[in-house]
Amino acid sequence: MVFWGGSAGEGLILAPGAPVIDAAHRNGVKVHGTVFVLREGKPGGKKKWLEKFVQKPGAAYPVADKLIQAARHYGFEGWFINQETGGDEGADATIARGLRDVRAYARATSTVECTWYDSMVASGEINWQGELNDADKLFLQDGGVRVSDSLFLDYQWNQGRLTTSGEKATGELKRSRYDVYAGAEMSWATPLDPETACPQGKQHLASVALFVPEDESMPEKSMPEKVNGKHKTMDLADLFKKEA
Known part of the structure; x- marks a missing residue:
């Protein structure tokens, strides 16, 4: 479970709170905090933030060390990085390579996990791929170096792209196809169908990552209806049934 959030105005790094960590662990679920460097604009991201993230004054990466320290101290498993x-x-x-090196360093010096979001490619450009390919593979596996534990694909995948992603993972990269997650944004009017990635009765093509899945469990897709000027209280029994 990714504790999602972070913004330029409030901070790029968000660690999960103790109640979330406790609830997740009691149900056998790992938890990742978020590093979210936004798109340009208002408030937007800044190149200097990326440069600070990958700075290496000596043999270590100070930001990576702090991320490791925070995860260990509060007891969660890792970080979801969205650049x-x-x-x-x-x-x-150079910065793209630095981000690769920061995560490879964290994986080599700790057990803290990392999930990488499919947005930036090796050139440093933002170019969502919707698949694991030559442009983004180094953020998952770079030769014999395990850079990230998983790759969250942007919402442009299809059956063909998931098939070739699995082949790339298991063939060239020597990784599990299930280290690749097909992202499905559930807040869309017509979200991508996770069953495309996980067809019943057949080998699954990839893992599935559900973004804001609670939208499918709410009384309304947007805001619950009002009764006497107040928002209707959610039927928790119905919510739990849908969540299950």
């Missing part, structure tokens, strides 16, 4: 700053403030190939 979407592009345009004039975007990263270049």
Whole structure:
């Protein structure tokens, strides 16, 4: 479960709170905090934030060390990293390589996990792929170096792309096809069908990552209806049934 959030105005890094960690662990669920570097604009991201993230004054990466320290101290498993700053403030190939190195360093020096969101490619450009390919593979596996534990694909995948992603993972990269997650944004009017990735009775093509799945469990797709000027209280029994 990714504790999602973070913004330029409130902070790029968000660690999960103790009640969330406790509830997840009591149900056998791992928890990741979020590092979210936004797109350019208002408030937007800034290249200097990326440069600070990958700075290496000596043999270590200070930001990575702090992320590891926070995860260990509060008892959660890792971090979801979403870098979407592009345009004039975007990263270049050097920063892209630095982000790869930061995560490889964290994986080599700790058991803290990392999930990488499919947004930035090796050149540093923001170019959502919707698949595991030559442009984004180094953020999951770079030769014999395990860079991330999983890759969250942007919402442009289809059956063909998931098939080739699995082949890339198991063939060239020597990784499990289930380290690749097909992202499905459930808040869309017509979300991508997770069954495309996990067809019944057949080998699953990839894992599935549900973004804001609670939208499917709410009384309304947007705001619950009002009764006497107040929002109707959610029927928790119905919510739990849908969540199950």
